[in-house]
Amino acid sequence: MNSINLETIKPDTSLSLFARQLVEGFITGLHKSPYHGFSVEFAEHRLYNTGESTKNIDWKVYARTDRLYVKQYEEETNLRCQILLDCSASMYYPAASRDKIRFSAFAAAALAYMLQSQRDAVGLTTFSDQIIHQTPVKSTGSHLNKVWLHLDEIIKSTPEKKPSEVAQVLHEIAQKIHRRSLVIIFSDMFDASEDQEAIFKALQHLKHNKHEVLIFHVTDHQTELDFDFENRPHEFIDLESGAKVKIQPAQLKESFRTQQKKFYEDLRLRCGQLRIDLTQVNTSMDFNAVLNAFLIKRSRMK
Numbered sequence: 001m002n003s004i005n006l007e008t009i010k011p012d013t014s015l016s017l018f019a020r021q022l023v024e025g026f027i028t029g030l031h032k033s034p035y036h037g038f039s040v041e042f043a044e045h046r047l048y049n050t051g052e053s054t055k056n057i058d059w060k061v062y063a064r065t066d067r068l069y070v071k072q073y074e075e076e077t078n079l080r081c082q083i084l085l086d087c088s089a090s091m092y093y094p095a096a097s098r099d100k101i102r103f104s105a106f107a108a109a110a111l112a113y114m115l116q117s118q119r120d121a122v123g124l125t126t127f128s129d130q131i132i133h134q135t136p137v138k139s140t141g142s143h144l145n146k147v148w149l150h151l152d153e154i155i156k157s158t159p160e161k162k163p164s165e166v167a168q169v170l171h172e173i174a175q176k177i178h179r180r181s182l183v184i185i186f187s188d189m190f191d192a193s194e195d196q197e198a199i200f201k202a203l204q205h206l207k208h209n210k211h212e213v214l215i216f217h218v219t220d221h222q223t224e225l226d227f228d229f230e231n232r233p234h235e236f237i238d239l240e241s242g243a244k245v246k247i248q249p250a251q252l253k254e255s256f257r258t259q260q261k262k263f264y265e266d267l268r269l270r271c272g273q274l275r276i277d278l279t280q281v282n283t284s285m286d287f288n289a290v291l292n293a294f295l296i297k298r299s300r301m302k
Contacts, residue, residue, distance in 0.1 A: 019113040079120040086187035088128040088164035099283040104186035128162040163192030170202035221282040
């Protein structure tokens with residue numbers, strides 16, 4: 001299958017067109033896909049009642065018994081999914097290209113389409129220091145269009161200088177979701193409190209409420225993990241607070257990389273302990289990797 005990343009997306013690309021082409025190309029390219037059989041599950045037979053639709057009559061049973069039986073199915077929407085998109089200022093990094101929020105929004109659009117096409121219900125929640133917008137959880141085409149429109153607005157909007165309160169928002173989400181769901185999170189997992197333990201407790205809250213959780217940890221690997229900048233004086237500006245600092249990158253590179261590695265390893269370890277799927281996402285990576293991670297998660301769910 002063809003590689004599709006941010007560099008291959010034209011500035012005027014329609015989010016809905018991108019989502020359709022990505023998902024349909026991805027599915028076509030799979031030799032053996034777990035992407036099947038998720039929507040309608042057969043439950044049992046019952047006698048056919050005169051006058052009702054004949055579309056669910058089991059003709060094989062009729063051939064054997066000479067009696068009309070109807071297949072009864074479980075609820076068509078057998079999965080409810082909440083996509084959580086971090087829209088705090090740090091997600092609009094780098095300021096010139098907005099790669100983190102663009103990657104997250106395009107990936108979320110594709111996942112929403114994949115879910116809806118399987119008759120699964122999807123909702124979108126955007127947040128920074130609090131919940132900004134939350135849609136209902138539905139499986140209709142009109143609802144999907146509204147999700148796409150909102151994602152498009154996020155990409156084009158001017159970010160507010162608001163910090164991310166991941167832990168606080170996840171606790172609130174856990175309290176709001178009353179039915180077992182798959183919660184998909186797109187975030188750099190930077191919390192203004194810098195209290196990583198608080199994030200773990202919030203994730204534990206979701207798991208305690210019987211939700212499945214899939215995290216896409218979104219970063220620009222070259223600069224945010226490797227701290228790979230040209231070796232000359234730079235002025236760094238905090239997108240959330242506006243604070244500025246002038247430094248020589250080489251002086252901090254090793255200590256910065258060590259801290260970031262520890263942050264990710266702690267996150268990976270704790271997610272493993274909580275049985276949460278964690279995928280580290282580089283904004284330059286192929287979008288197909290996101291779809292693949294979702295399908296692996298989906299195939300494990302009962």
